[in-house]
Every structure is written in structure tokens, then in C-alpha cells.
Amino acid sequence: MRARPLAQIRAHMLGQILSVTLAVLASPAPAQDIDAGQALYLDFCAACHGLQARGDGAMADLLRVAPTDLTGLSAGGAFPILRVAQQIDGRRPMVAHGGDMPIFGRWFQGQGADVAMPGPGGQPIMISRPTADLIAWLMTVQQ
Numbered sequence: 001m002r003a004r005p006l007a008q009i010r011a012h013m014l015g016q017i018l019s020v021t022l023a024v025l026a027s028p029a030p031a032q033d034i035d036a037g038q039a040l041y042l043d044f045c046a047a048c049h050g051l052q053a054r055g056d057g058a059m060a061d062l063l064r065v066a067p068t069d070l071t072g073l074s075a076g077g078a079f080p081i082l083r084v085a086q087q088i089d090g091r092r093p094m095v096a097h098g099g100d101m102p103i104f105g106r107w108f109q110g111q112g113a114d115v116a117m118p119g120p121g122g123q124p125i126m127i128s129r130p131t132a133d134l135i136a137w138l139m140t141v142q143q
């Protein structure tokens, strides 16, 4: 077999890399991972808000303010994605969640790229991936 010139091999490899990259970029943004969101909910929220998000977690009786029934977040119409995202990732501090020192630490601020979800009026808003997954699960339990 005749050795191929290095430049030709490089060009071939670059072509391969480019086509894989383009394929990844062209695929639609992955939908939020509802199962991952449920797992996060059980880890971080269920103790207060309850396994089914009805506000009846094991710690509820110990709290001076009752945890919200999160299955009613859409009661006003559309699910308030922006408000809930900010209440979870700490941009909208809540005393019940630790105020300026959220009980979830920095987890929900995200570790990588944010993902887009439809905000009020339909325009995309950027939310950290764990918050988006958690919200996707919360949307499935709305009454």
C-alpha cells in the first residue's frame, strides 16, 4: 500500500471531525430530561414538598410556613417557568429556601451550558440544565 501524504490524511480527518460536529449541531436541542428532574426533586425538594409535590413532606410539620403544594403552580394559567427557575437557582432568594444562602448550595446554578425553555410569551429563556430538568418534571405533576 502506498503511503498517503500526511496533508491528505489530515484533510480527511478534518473532514470527518467537521461532519460529526455538524451532525451534532444540526440535531435538535435535546428535550429536558424528566427522569433526571424527578431524581433531583426527590433529592432536594421532597423532604419538604412531599413525594408527589403536594406540600406534605416529612419536614412539613416542623416548618413555621407550610411548604407550597407545587402541583398548583399552573393554577394561574401557564406554568410560571421564569419565577420558579429563579426560586430554585437562587436568583430570587426565598427565606424558606435559605434566603441568600440557598439550602441547595450552588447546585442549581448549573455546571455547564444553560438550556433554553419557552418563557412567558414564548420567547426562549436560558436556564441551568438541572433546573430545567426539575421544572420539566414539575410540569408533569400539575393538576
Ligand code: HEC
Residues within 6 Å of the ligand: 041, 044, 045, 046, 047, 048, 049, 059, 063, 065, 066, 067, 068, 070, 084, 087, 088, 094, 096, 097, 103, 104, 134
Ligand atoms: C426546607 C424545606 C424546603 C425544601 C427542601 C424546599 N422547599 Fe420549596 N418551599 C418551602 C416552603 C416552606 C415554601 C413556602 C414559602 C412561603 O410561602 O413563603 C416553599 C416555596 C416554594 C416555591 C414557591 C411557590 C410559589 O408559589 O411562589 C417553589 C417554586 C418551591 N418551593 C420549589 C422548591 C423546589 C423545586 C425545591 C427543591 C429544589 C424546594 N422547593 C425545596 C420549603 C422547602
